[in-house]
Amino acid sequence: MTEKVSARSYWIGYQTILIKEVTRIIRIWAQTLLPPVITMSLYFVIFGAIIGRRVGEMEGMPYMDFIVPGLIMLTVITNSYGNITSSFFGAKFGKHVEELLVSPLPPWIILAGYVSGAVFRAMTVGVLVWLVAGAFSGFHMHNLFVTVTILLMTSIVFALGGFINAIYAQKFDDISIIPTFVLQPMTYLGGVFFSVSLLPGIAQQVALINPIVYMVNAFRYGLLGVTDVPLWVAYAMILGFGVVLFAFCMRLLTKGVGLRT
Amino acid sequence: MNALEVCQLKKTYGNGVEALKGIDLNVVEGDFFALLGPNGAGKSTLIGIVSSLVNATAGETRVFGISVQNNRSRAMAEIGLVPQEINFNQFEKPFDIVVNQGGYYGVPRKVAKERAERYLNQLSLWDKAFGPSRQLSGGMKRRLMIARAMVHEPRLLILDEPTAGVDIEIRRSMWRFIREINEAGTTVILTTHYLEEAESLCRNIAIIDHGDIVENTTVKTLLGKLDVETFVLDLREPIERPPQVDGMDIVLRDPTTLEASIPKSRSLNRLFKALEIEGMEVKSMRNKVNRLEELFVRLIHPEGETPTGVDDPATEGAA
Numbered sequence: 001m002t003e004k005v006s007a008r009s010y011w012i013g014y015q016t017i018l019i020k021e022v023t024r025i026i027r028i029w030a031q032t033l034l035p036p037v038i039t040m041s042l043y044f045v046i047f048g049a050i051i052g053r054r055v056g057e058m059e060g061m062p063y064m065d066f067i068v069p070g071l072i073m074l075t076v077i078t079n080s081y082g083n084i085t086s087s088f089f090g091a092k093f094g095k096h097v098e099e100l101l102v103s104p105l106p107p108w109i110i111l112a113g114y115v116s117g118a119v120f121r122a123m124t125v126g127v128l129v130w131l132v133a134g135a136f137s138g139f140h141m142h143n144l145f146v147t148v149t150i151l152l153m154t155s156i157v158f159a160l161g162g163f164i165n166a167i168y169a170q171k172f173d174d175i176s177i178i179p180t181f182v183l184q185p186m187t188y189l190g191g192v193f194f195s196v197s198l199l200p201g202i203a204q205q206v207a208l209i210n211p212i213v214y215m216v217n218a219f220r221y222g223l224l225g226v227t228d229v230p231l232w233v234a235y236a237m238i239l240g241f242g243v244v245l246f247a248f249c250m251r252l253l254t255k256g257v258g259l260r261t
Numbered sequence: 262m263n264a265l266e267v268c269q270l271k272k273t274y275g276n277g278v279e280a281l282k283g284i285d286l287n288v289v290e291g292d293f294f295a296l297l298g299p300n301g302a303g304k305s306t307l308i309g310i311v312s313s314l315v316n317a318t319a320g321e322t323r324v325f326g327i328s329v330q331n332n333r334s335r336a337m338a339e340i341g342l343v344p345q346e347i348n349f350n351q352f353e354k355p356f357d358i359v360v361n362q363g364g365y366y367g368v369p370r371k372v373a374k375e376r377a378e379r380y381l382n383q384l385s386l387w388d389k390a391f392g393p394s395r396q397l398s399g400g401m402k403r404r405l406m407i408a409r410a411m412v413h414e415p416r417l418l419i420l421d422e423p424t425a426g427v428d429i430e431i432r433r434s435m436w437r438f439i440r441e442i443n444e445a446g447t448t449v450i451l452t453t454h455y456l457e458e459a460e461s462l463c464r465n466i467a468i469i470d471h472g473d474i475v476e477n478t479t480v481k482t483l484l485g486k487l488d489v490e491t492f493v494l495d496l497r498e499p500i501e502r503p504p505q506v507d508g509m510d511i512v513l514r515d516p517t518t519l520e521a522s523i524p525k526s527r528s529l530n531r532l533f534k535a536l537e538i539e540g541m542e543v544k545s546m547r548n549k550v551n552r553l554e555e556l557f558v559r560l561i562h563p564e565g566e567t568p569t570g571v572d573d574p575a576t577e578g579a580a
Contacts, residue, residue, distance in 0.1 A: 005334045009367020016364025020357075045501035095348035099409075102312045102342050104334040261274065261315050 005104045007236050013105045014113050021087060021117025025124075032083070032121055032126065036075045039161055040129045043071050044136045047193065059195050059226045065140065066135040070192030073154065075129045077187055077212070078100040078179065080155040082120035084114055084162035085175040086131065097259065107253035110247075111163065118159035126151055141157065146231065147222030153238045154215045158183075160245035167249075167258045190214045196228040262325060264290045264417045265311065270320035271390070272306050272472075280306040282472040283320065288465070290325070290452060291317045291415075293443045295459035295480070297557060298469035304452045305345060307469070308421050312342045324417060333427035338366060341415035345422045345452075351395035355386060359409050366413035372549035373412060378438060383438060388543045400431040411442070419450045424458060436462060456557055460484075468557065491549035494519040497542040504535045520549065534572060 024186045027031045048064035058066040091097040100110050130139075141147065161178075190212030199207055207213055208229070218234035221227035227234075252258070265288040272281040280303045288294045298304045311322050313333050322329040327336040349358045355376055363373030380386045384404040391398060396404060398505040403423055411416060420439065424432040432455075442461060443449045453459055459466060459480070466483055476483060498515030509532060510522040511519030521532055536543060 005338050005367065009338075012369060013365050016361050017369075019364075020361055023357075058375045091350070094350055095346060096350040098314060098344065098348045099362055100365060102337060102340070103362075104333055104338040105338055105365055106366070256316060260313070261309070 001029055010078055010109050013103065013164065014116075017100075017110065017113025017230075018116045018120070021114065022090075024087065025083070025117065025121045029191075030242075032079075033125060036079060036125045037132060039126045040071050040075055041132050043067070044133060048136055049235065056076050059197075061224060061226070062137070064137045065224065066195075066220075068130075069223045070135055070190075070216045072126050072129050072133065072191055072223075073151075073212075073216045073219050074187050075213075076126045076151055076155050076159050077183065078120040079125045080118045080158040081162035081179060081183060082166075083121040084118040084159045085169070085179075086167045087117065088114055088163060088166035088173050089169045089172070091219060092259065093172070099257075101259060107250055108169055111160075111249050111253060115156060115159040115161060117160065119155045122155035122159070125156075143222050143226035145222075146218065148232070150215065150218045150222055151237070153235075153242060154219070157241045159248055160242065163249050164245065164252065167252050186210055186212050191220075191228065211241060214238070262290045263287045263294065263323070264325060265450065266321075266323040266326075267307070267311075267324075268321045270307070270322060271318045272303075272309060272310060272315065273318045275367045278318075280472055281310075281317075284469070284472070284474050286467055286474060286477065288448060290442075290448055291446060292448055292465055293399045293440075293463045294448070295466040296450060296469060297456070297459060297466065298452075302469045305421060305473045305474060308344075308419055308450075308452065312340055312419065313337060322515055339416045341410035341413065341418045341421040343403070343410045343418070343423050343567065345425070347402050349402075349405065351393070353379060354391050355394050355397070355405050356390040359412050363410045363412040368413050376412050377408070377417070377548045380411050380460045381405075381539070382450035384408050387435065392579065400427040403427055404431070404435065405533065407438070414457055415447065417450070421452050422454060424453065424455060428455070428502070432458075441492070489522050489524050491520060491522045492523065492538075492546055493549050494546050495544045500539075500541060504539045506532055 044064070044067075044219070048067055052063035054068070055063040057063065088097070091100075165178050166177055189207065190210050191207070196204055196207050196213055214229050214234035214237045217227040217229045218231055218238075221231060265286070267284060267286040269283045269285060270281050271279075271283045273279050284307070286307075296304050296307070306315055311324070311329060312316045313329055313336075317330065322336075322337045324336040325340065329336045353361075356374075358379065359377035360370065360373045363376060364370065368376070373512060377390075378387065381390050384407060386397075386401060386404055386408065389401060394402070394405065395437075399507060403425075407420070407423065410420075418439075424435055427435065435459065439449060439451075451459065463480055466476070466478065466480050467474050493514075496517045496519065497567075499517075500513065502509040503513040503519055505511070506521075508527050511532075512520050514520050523529065523532065533543070
């Protein structure tokens with residue numbers, strides 16, 4: 001007998017996508033979970049322990065402590081974006097995305113499933129990097145609510161961005177262009193390694209156009225209690241990006257852009 | 262009730278190709294329906310629109326009265342699709358592929374696992390259920406897609422060339438499985454290039470060509486339209502010229518092979534009488550081509566043009 005389309009059947013569909021994603025991430029842990037932990041450990045050793053000693057203090061705290069939130073955020077952003085692009089584009093490339101497209105699942109469930117998978121990976125890697133950072137600089141937690149909500153919202157925003165990239169991508173090269181030429185520069189210039197207040201006048205204004213500055217600073221507030229930007233602006237900006245990107249993803253999925261002919 | 266209703270369905274691709282030119286088609290509930298047509302005729306586009314993988318340019322498609330265009334989710338819940346191309350994740354295990362597909366259709370995981378075991382067993386894949394699916398043979402991959410399409414137990418099963426490239430033994434076991442599913446009440450729509458498959462399995466048939474339905478009737482009615490049948494006769498001794506029989510076209514293909522085109526209104530006995538008078542002994546006899554194949558070729562080449570391969574002995578089938 002055909003299953004009825006209901007809230008329960010959608011919930012089962014959502015769970016299935018999430019379980020499939022989580023299983024994939026864990027199955028290939030050496031590609032998904034381990035590399036960012038190793039990379040960030042090297043950052044902590046080189047920029048924190050070795051160079052950081054000569055840099056001295058930043059915003060009134062040891063440089064090592066200052067860079068921890070930015071590096072965790074960098075990991076979360078790249079993993080959230082990278083997970084969804086590789087997974088969804090892989091499904092498109094291998095044609096098994098059709099399993100979802102012919103199913104009764106509405107676009108928002110498909111989107112929610114993939115975004116949740118990306119958030120799972122981003123948060124898992126974020127926690128692992130936080131644990132590694134703790135070994136170098138000790139564990140800091142100024143405001144748990146801000147830390148968790150900013151991390152969660154940021155990973156959702158970048159997962160949505162990655163989803164759009166995966167929809168438009170025609171070949172594997174297309175999913176590495178944005179991370180390499182847009183995300184990486186924005187993140188490195190987004191206050192991961194320095195305080196925006198150190199920049200000269202006009203450069204400071206330009207830096208504040210970068211949304212990652214707000215994410216990194218809000219997260220730094222959560223962990224260390226210091227920020228270059230007002231917290232409410234950071235929340236509003238992340239929320240705004242999230243709503244716009246979600247609406248755009250839904251439009252693409254509903255119209256079947258890049259998926260249905 | 263109709264399992265499928267297609268009304269004035271049109272599809273024009275971005276490059277201007279008109280794949281469907283406003284077709285109408287009904288498939289009644291419980292039917293075993295064949296959709297035939299040459300490559301590029303529009304079969305896969307039609308299936309794509311029914312399964313919502315392709316957006317229609319105009320017209321409407323209803324599955325058990327539910328509009329695919331206006332109520333996609335409910336309509337899709339009724340359909341199981343076995344596509345032409347392999348489209349599962351080849352890095353996953355067959356069991357997981359089937360169970361996950363059940364989940365997408367809202368089948369609780371426990372039930373999906375039970376069904377996956379049942380269908381993989383029925384399709385002789387259970388011993389491969391937990392190995393890498395990329396290591397399955399072509400025939401196994403096609404059977405896996407059938408198990409996947411059945412996990413939510415759809416009321417309409419669409420099979421797009423399910424036996425392409427599958428050896429005859431596996432093909433027959435697939436036919437048996439699909440026939441059982443149909444007998445249990447599932448409506449089946451089948452596209453195939455093996456016309457004997459359509460002839461032996463299906464009750465109703467539509468032939469699509471250049472985006473139009475050129476024939477839509479029962480297999481029996483369609484075969485009834487065949488007014489001339491061609492037989493190949495192998496003779497025991499070589500002869501120099503063929504016998505002459507009024508109203509029959511008999512040609513000598515080689516010294517021991519005769520080819521006789523006989524109108525249905527004429528009795529075969531007349532041919533045998535003539536052969537006996539001439540002292541020719543027939544060793545064996547067979548149809549020149551599959552009957553449906555002959556009709557199919559006529560329908561899609563109405564002006565009498567003979568497409569390449571029609572006379573190929575490889576297309577001969579046993580009578």
